[in-house]
Amino acid sequence: MSRAFVKEDSADKGDDGLPERAVSSHPNLVTLHGLAAIEAEIARLGNALAMARADGDTMAIPPLARDLRYWQQRRSSAEPVAPPGSNETVQFGSTITIHRADGRRQTYRIVGEDEADPKGGTVSYISPLAQAVLGRRVGDEIAIAGQDAEIISID
Numbered sequence: 001m002s003r004a005f006v007k008e009d010s011a012d013k014g015d016d017g018l019p020e021r022a023v024s025s026h027p028n029l030v031t032l033h034g035l036a037a038i039e040a041e042i043a044r045l046g047n048a049l050a051m052a053r054a055d056g057d058t059m060a061i062p063p064l065a066r067d068l069r070y071w072q073q074r075r076s077s078a079e080p081v082a083p084p085g086s087n088e089t090v091q092f093g094s095t096i097t098i099h100r101a102d103g104r105r106q107t108y109r110i111v112g113e114d115e116a117d118p119k120g121g122t123v124s125y126i127s128p129l130a131q132a133v134l135g136r137r138v139g140d141e142i143a144i145a146g147q148d149a150e151i152i153s154i155d
Contacts, residue, residue, distance in 0.1 A: 016062035021070040024113050026126050028077040031093055034115040035080050042071045074114060087154045090133045092125050097153040098133070098142070105152070110134070 030038065045068040052060040084091040095109040108123045110133075116124035123129050132142040133151060140151050 016065050018062050018066045021066060023070070023073060023077075024126075026113065027079055028074060028112065028114075029081050029092055029125055030078045030112040031115060032080055032082070034112045035075075035078055038071055038075050038078060038114065042068065042075060045071060078112075088137065090136050090151065090154055092134075095155040096133055096151055098144070098149040099152045100144070101148045 045064055049061065049064040049068055051057075052064055081092050083093050087094070090096055090110070092110055095107060097105060097107040099105050108118070108121055108129065110125050110130045111122045113124045113126065116122050116127065118127075125134070129144055132144055133140075136142065136151055138151055138154055142149050142151065
């Protein structure tokens with residue numbers, strides 16, 4: 001087939017033609033658990049890609065290859081952060097409990113972007129909540145989503 005009229009835009013696409021997954025411009029801070037999760041995902045995707053190639057599954061190969069490239073890039077840029085050595089102030093890796101003005105108590109752990117799962121109790125260190133609490137102490141008042149809250153514990 002002639003490629004004379006095919007748009008070449010390899011800067012945004014991998015060899016498989018799929019657009020690359022967006023990579024954050026923020027430092028790739030990760031907890032030790034997050035680093036292990038990245039490595040496990042690379043292993044899982046590598047195995048799945050090898051199986052897809054062995055089976056000749058041409059539909060499965062491109063998305064698996066793209067995802068593997070993404071996680072390999074995230075692994076190469078990962079900056080592991082040791083658990084906080086103190087509970088005096090909120091830091092990356094801290095687990096905090098806040099008491100909102102409406103009476104709700106919520107507990108979150110501050111983690112890397114790829115680890116974040118707010119429904120599971122983890123928030124990215126670049127999230128508005130994390131930005132509001134980083135460096136703060138128990139008893140400090142913060143504003144989150146237009147509401148006041150108080151940090152009641154740091155673990």
